[in-house]
Amino acid sequence: MKKVAIIGSGIAGIASAIRLAHKGFEVSVFEANPYAGGKLSSFELKGYRFDAGPSLFTLPNLVTELFELVGQNPTNFFEYEQLAEICRYFWEDKTCLTAWAEPVKFAQEVEEITGEPAEKIIQFLKDSAFKYEVLDALFLQDSLHKLSTWTSKKALKGYLNLPKLGIFGTMNQANQKLFKNSKIVQLFNRYATYNGSNPYQTPATLNIIPHLEYNLGAFFPKKGMVSITNSLVKLAENLGVKFYFETKVEEILVENGKVKGVKLRRNGDRNEGENKENTADLIPFDVVVSNMDVTHTYRKLLPNEEHPNFLLNQPKSSSGVIFYWGIKKKFPALDLHNILFSDDYEEEFKTMFKQKTIYHDPTVYINITSKHKPDDAPEGCENWFVLINAPANEGQDWDKIIAQTKENILKKINRILGQNIAELIECEQILDPRTIESKTSSAQGALYGNSSNNRFSAFLRHANFSSKIKNLYFVGGSVHPGGGIPLALSSAKIMSNNLKNLE
Secondary structure, three states, X not given: OOEEEEEOOEHHHHHHHHHHHHOOOEEEEEEOXXXXXXXXXXXXXXXXXXXXXXXXXXOOHHHHHHHHHOOOOHHHOOOEEEOOEEEEEEOOOOOEEEEEOOHHHHHHHHHHHXXXXXXXXXXXXXXXXXXXXXXXXXXXXXXXXXXXXXOOHHHHHHHXXXXXXXXXXXXXXXXXXXXXXXXXXXXXXXXXXXXOOOOOOXXXXXXXXXXXXXXXXXXXXXOOOHHHHHHHHHHHHHOOOEEEEOEEEEEEEEEOOEEEEEEEEEOOOHHHOOOOOOEEEEEEOOEEEEOOOHHHHHHHHOOOOOOOHHHHOOOEOOEEEEEEEEEOOOOOOOOOEEEEOOOOHHHHHHHHHOOOOOOOOOOEEXXXXXXXXXXXXXXXXXXXXXXXEEOOOOOOOHHHHHHHHHHHHHXXXXXXXOOOOHHHEEEEEEEOHHHHHHHHOOHHHOOOOEOOOOOOHHHOOEOOXXXXXXXXXXXXXXXXXXXXXXXXXXXXXHHHHHOOOOO
16 A cells, blocks of 8 residues: 655645545654644633634535545534625724625625615626636646646636636726725725735736635534534544644655655653653655645755745745634624724735735734634633734734734724723734744745735646656645635645556
8 A cells, every 4th residue: 555644734634635545545644733734723712712723614515525525424524504694894984884695685785885886796796706617627626737737628718718817907906997986896805815915916816706705605614613624634534544743744755856755753752751852753655745835845844855946935925913812792793704994905905015014004804703603702702813914924023013013903993893892802812924834834924825916826836746756746725726725625636636646
């Protein structure tokens, strides 16, 4: 039986383990942290439970198909519900808008609140669906680095519809052309942040993203986002996958241009005393799949091999600063997903991508899972996951930036909700680009790998395989097709389909 080593137990690594175990490989997953999931993990703080990273769940079929692939009923492992409303939006002038999941109801809400014609919203969502239909089959299900992809019938459909895909203009330009109301332009510009991009630079092609929420649906896992990780780990273990936690891969072993195995560093057994030395092992494997950020994979694990520096040196996506707050009060005005918009969105992105810092009036995202899962917070309280988009780490004075940003966030929330939030914060934990990098091995703490701020960005991501080293593969948000749960899961599927004949 061929042996596979998977480096990292992020969602793409776990999905890869399931797919390869199903194909008959003996799979071992090595994780430096004491837990699985990477960004898709959770923690508890003084009676509050927080999902640590991704907070939005779309395309649940990409999760459930992993259970179905191996003949299991997904509901025996994992349950979720569809949301009736996607997000609540707030502006400084007291405008509030509920983005209903049902497109017609949402369009009517937009017209009633902002005066933007409902038919414009319907037109936008139909166009978003069209773009997705063309691009999903071509870019999101196959490798862009195989000639067969570009000579297929799916590719022909893409070529014929090229002018309609928004490649030649920016997201903001397309949205300003369609909508007259600046708030609705801002609302749909926001979707650029779903892969860490700037709507004033990224191509309008990314207007496919709203299709996932409004046309296909937004969902909530009944046991929290971390239950995606937990259920898939359980499935993988049932298939015989072995997980090794607190076990760091120090090097991918290569001989004559072919993978030979990995060099491991295992932490000492904590039950036998803190002074026990770590041990290094050289373990042979036929295949290595890296779920580690591709930049760190090359620079840390392949020090003696040729590096694709042009791709590795591309500008990185945005990162984030997250405040996890236990709030000792309930806020009926808020729901699961909430956005408090900046008054100057364009300046906010200029500050982030050009000045490499956080704007003084940042857009604030508040996720409150206790709205749907009451046991995530004590009675009468809420667990607030407060996210601000931030630049990737380039050595900024983060302690100073975070202190000022927290003050600005509290002032903004106070203005919009009319409540002194600071006096309600019962506990706090903070995640910033530095700790994102150290905990998840994301280069510069970028949440989505390379930036998507130009029309060629899809081609500036590494392939799901190495063209130089046989039997070396890559999955996760830093490689094709991109970041976020759906694309990370797609990367595992593309990798598995490419892994056929081993030499």
